[in-house]
Amino acid sequence: MKKIALALAAVAGIAATGAQAQQNYPNRPITMIVPFAAGGPTDVVARIVTDHMSRTLGQQIVIENVAGAGGTTGITRAAQSQPDGYTIMMGHMGTHGAAPALYPNLKYDPTKDFAPIGMAAGTPILIVAKKDLPASDLKGFIEYVKTNADKVNQAHAGVGSVSHTTGVLFDSIVGTKPTMVAYRGTGPALNDLMAGTVDFMTDQIVNVAPQIQGGNIKAYAIATPERSPALPNVPTTKEAGLGDYQVSAWNAVFAPKGTPNDVVAKLNDALVKALADENTKKRLLDLGGVIPSAEEQSPEGLQKLVDSEVARWTPVLQAAGAKAE
């Protein structure tokens, strides 16, 4: 059905002059490809933001979950779709930052093959550990990890996951190499962290906040410039003495390269309006998310972010010898 729709759209695109076709954009539902399974953090952000965007655009944005290969399956498909504004995608730190280092055969270039729309939400990363780890603050923790390097176990949710890439970054900044233990997803990793089977991990606030509030694990620092209202007692990495560790699992809306500028502008306008809406904002903040700045919400700001993220992740991940293919 979608193929037929795409074919029709292609024919329509040839028949009508570009400008005419775009003037009444959007005149049918828009598909947003979310490259992860329904229910994950990226899917949740996508559903919250598109809920409001649909109202501004006057057309429903339909979420299509195309999961696989750390999100690159869905993004590859979205990158190759018609650049008419009717297929957009929700990219994130992994698919548009870490992926080139992790997947040598990646079929897209995050810095060149997209028309950025704007950032939707930032999700802060926290350094968390089992609750009976002796260190009481981040300095003590780093000391502990370094002196017990042969004993310490670091958990992550699989090669290429947010907890893996941000964990590798942490290790490279601190200058340590603990034993990495891989889990399939954050759930089982947290389970073993709570049980004390593994010692620490780095992960998104939405995953770990309830366990920190419940006293099942402890948090040493949050890797953002400011403290999170959800966890006011957790110091920032800067306060705790590791200011270099600044990292966020951001989510951002992209369209395929070649999408007309006025379509990009319409989509960006809808995104900016959604992020200004009190209810949408509240839902994102409740998750522990950070609302992007005005600059980050713009296409130019997003392009800059992607460029800097690719430049940042590639050496770190290559040095760690991490690859997913």
Next chain:
Amino acid sequence: MGDFASNLSLGFGVALSLQNLGLAFLGCLVGSLIGVLPGVGPIATIAMLLPITFGLDPIGALIMLAGIYYGAQYGGSTTAILVNIPGEATSVVTALDGHQMARQGRAGIALGIAAIGSFFAGTVATLVIAALGAPLTGLALIFGPTEYFSLMTMGLVFAVVLARGSILKAIAMILVGVLLSTVGTDLETGEERMTFGLPFLVDGIDFAVLAMGVFGIAEILRNLDHTETRDVVRQAIGRLLPNRDDFRHSYKPVLRGTFIGAALGILPGNGAVLGPFAAYTLEKKLAKDPRRFGQGAIEGVAGPESANNAGAQTSFIPLLTLGIPPNAVMALMVGAMTIHGIVPGPQVMTRNPDLFWGMIASMWIGNLMLLVINLPLVGMWVRLLKVPYRLMFPAILMFCCIGIYSINSLPTDVMFIAFFGLVGYMLIKFGFEPAPMLLGFVLGKLMEENLRRALILSRGDMMTFIEHPISAVLLAIAAILLIVALLPSIRKGRDEVFTE
């Protein structure tokens, strides 16, 4: 105890409001209707129906989602019995005897006992969650990689015991299943294994694809071989509801299945998949005449179905009390809860007691709804078998394709069910059982990952499996089971089954 009663009454106060009752009913109904499409399991159903809960308040939405989950779960059993296509891992065993019952014209009874067994198991599991939910979370935490590996080893031994016919063929099929589970990206290193450079194999083989192929498509091919047996099924629909004799045979398996399923459901890492297999094995061992199993024994439906539902329910315990999803369906529920602004975790019980207890109460109501909806529907489902097969098989094929495509939106998945269908057809022709292969596939992945995790944590020391007491006990049980299964006298019994 006073707490228990007041908590439950708070819960029922919430769940019995007219709106929430309606939502539970609607959820179960829609879940049953979508879930009954072959190949559409609970994950696909919940993902598809998630958006319709967006307009509701959080409690109502969760009650409806839970209803959809139970409905889809039961729908999966319905397709397992009627068309031999298990919707997910836990209904694989239901297909073994359930579909044989359907072929003998006892489809209504199989569906009836499945619904009744599930209701009983659901009731017990609800009480278990309400009374023991909080203390039981400790259980999830003492099961680390070491214990889990040993549990899976025991599960594989179950699979050997479970198999019909030649033990050699059974072991071969289990190993093929384990081998298939290793296809894809290696979890620890990120290296590709056995993918032949094909991009669609990078994430491994999807369980739904494998199950739909070797069970569903293969079954269709086999039916097209000889249409006459199919006609017998059509003509002899028989009674729709179980009679006293059926109940006499089933009540003990239901009790045992409930216990096994509830216990395994609490474990992290999808322990619930073992429930139905364990229940089936147990029933077969306890039966006076184990040969009836695989030929349409009602115990083989009653036990596993109860275990299935009890496990489906108790797997909410780690989610509700720890905020940790034990399997993919529960992970989806976490997403659904966060979309509604509730981040599951230990604080939910104290911060949103009305939501927590309301949801628990609605579990029982959901199970009741399931019974109310499905008992009248049994007649309708069974009548589906009356549809001439030449009309039915294209429809099943089409629904399989739609169902599998809806999970990941990948055309290669559709090609794959055709491939595994051919493989499954050949296996049937050569007398190999697909069920042990599927169990090997499900357990193989968990086993390998937990083995490596345990060894990484112990820095390569194999003794870790014996030093952990729970792990040691599980391995001992596995060893004993294996010895018993291989004893000459029992092997003789096996050979008889095979020649018969």
